[in-house]
Amino acid sequence: MLRTALLAPTGDDVLSEDPTVLALEAYAASLFDKPSALFVPTGTMGNLCAILSHCHYNKSSEMIVGKHSHINLYEGGGYANLAGVSAKSVEEDEDGKMNLGDLRDAFRRDDDDHYAKTVLVALENTHNMLGGIAVEKEYVDGIGRLAKEEWGGEVKVHVDGARIFNAAVSLGLGVGELCQGADSVTFCLSKGLGAPMGAVLVGDREFIRLARRARKRLGGGMRQAGVMAAMGMYALENHVGRLAEDHERAKRLAAGLRDGGFWLPRGGKVDTNVVFFGLPEGSRIKKEDLPPLLFEKCGVKIAGGYSSGGKLFRLVTHMDVDDEGVEKAIEGIVSLCL
């Protein structure tokens, strides 16, 4: 992957003169069956560009977003404090879906001065905080229909697809099919796909034109970005199929922990490469002690503090985690806690 960075022809991407970036954007657009795409330094910027481009700063735009979504929880409130958009957060069920009735309740039209106006619904796929859940195509399509048909086609649907390829591999679909009902999608190159950095936003031409402008003023207008885009391209071409291995290892982790009596959401059902777990009632150690002990004794690093009360740990498998690592993790966690 690093060698492709050496070979990449580059130019000034702010002037749209970097052929490698243009090639990556064209490829991404074709994968998602959308007209256009934009390479950005991070998924957060992809989401923020989407919000800035779908919403109208001066028209009291409002977005509907999941209560446990990344945009709501982990993007610094940028949708509000940078883009000036208010948000209605709707609780998701344990499969990462927001209830249609709740969405209808949250929706506001522009015929009452009390209200901001709903112009955007943001979905997340895979849904990170609820367990790396692969959200099905039918649901995404359903939200798309809601926006287009019931809500007069004036509400856009954006998918925060940081790990959309994990969802696609898990569901056995192409990302284009999976995101057909959405107007725009952000996906990350820097996560499971393994590139050092970068994400891509895909959508309509006019939308991407506005997103490009948003990217510049957010400070994402990079120059010879082809050096990075080349690695992103390599990741897209070579690292998608192998995500299934990560899912396999995550499932083994989940099964191993569940059999050991740990609490897992969704009865232990794991779709992709993310596993949440909580310590059993009779755990020998406190939750705060697990990460340092696990690292000292087993060389396994994990992160905790998730969910209410900070009770849950999150495990994420990826290409730099092998079978031996999975065994050590299960063994270590079990032997320390039980």
Next chain:
Amino acid sequence: KNCRVVTSAAQNIINTQPKTFPIHRTGESIPSFPPYLALSRKTFENITMMPSSSHRQSLQVIILSARSSRRRRDFKQCFSRSNNRIALSNCQHHQLARKPITHHDVLSSRQITTSSSFPSTERTRTTTTSIEPLSSFSSSSKNNNNSKITDLRSDTLTSPTPSMLQTALRAPTGDDVLSEDPTVLSLEAYAASLFDKPSALFVPAGTMGNLCAILSHCHYNKSSEMIMGKHSHINLYEGGGYANLAGVSGKLVEEDEDGKMDVEDLRDAFRRDDDDHYAKTVLVALENTHNMLGGVAVEKGYVDGIGRLAKDEWGGEVKIHIDGARIFNAAISLGVSVGELCEGADSVTFCLSKGLGAPMGAVLVGDQEFIRLARRARKKLGGGMRQAGVMAAMGMYALENHVQRLAEDHERAKRLASGLHDMGFWLPRGGKVDTNVVFFGLPEDSKIKKEELPHLLFEKYGVKIAGGYSSGGKLFRLVTHMDVDDEGVEKAIEGIASLCVN
């Protein structure tokens, strides 16, 4: 299989004598650079003189056989005349390269199988050596003067050199959002030390560096206001982010032709928090070099004066930020270090992607608490990159190797300016040029209109320039940088003069 063959003669030989080309036989051992078969010195010359296009930075020559000292001398002459950066892949000859690289970084421990016999030059001399440039190299220019393009539109166009790209291969990385990328951390530490500031932050672009500074110096809910130059980059070219993203109002003060805002005007623009009509001044933004006024190097005395104004007169509650996208150009021009030059400021943004030549990136320096807030701002703006060390390594290389050479760019800019000035073009500041930027306007009796100059200049001379600057869009801007050489400067002067002047 990875070779690009540039002459019909070479193609002919490959077809008829495949055994003489070890590249084809050894298959995957060759790094997949686009190597070119140089079958004769003339072909080699043509290859190395090809347009400095986007492939240039990876131009690498595999010397299949150059055991004789005469042949080595021949190749050496080609290198020195070439406009491309040549990296040799045969370690015996690395001393011939102008920018030698440790090729084993590229090849790991593989050896290149060298052919013991070059196709004899006698055979190849009789064949045609007309170049059919590959489509990825050919410019749209049909110019006959030469095949090289001189791009004076901006120093953002500098391409990473092979040596610089090598550092990206070797850089240890980690997740920079977790502060676990050692290469980013060392770049930040190095930058902070250069500027004699406590802390630093690597960002994807200078615009983000400035925006993080504004977000961190100013208080969103406290009606913060900033004072900046009317012709500053923050005011003109950053999409109004200081207002529409950071929610800060701006008071614009006109700069003089040396890029300085008058201290009286600053006092007039300043607002304290004792009247509900007013927002509150919390930040003054300076720019050094000042781009739009001509790449002007603003003196240390002035910066220090503004710092004293803020600290002493304004009660120390107003911060000074320098948009130092080209601060190193200013420092070189003034003969001071960046630390000295920016002593009076609280924070500075500088770009790695411009004259310093890195592919992307900038750094913000300042106090510890300020940088902590800036880091948070960077994350929410979408600048929290992961294994950013791949880029930071190249930025570090740029900082360590490309600062002193900026003086060459200034030299070339001055020659451009005096060349144009002598031919009757209008230049600001009476033609005085401090750094690598030159603005000029057409003379009254120009043969052509200003709209026609850029494309005619490119078609006939292979020189790219940008216009539309200043009021009425009358001025052109020329920016010299490491990918512009003396020949390019001559062509530019010659081209512009001959197209416009009778």
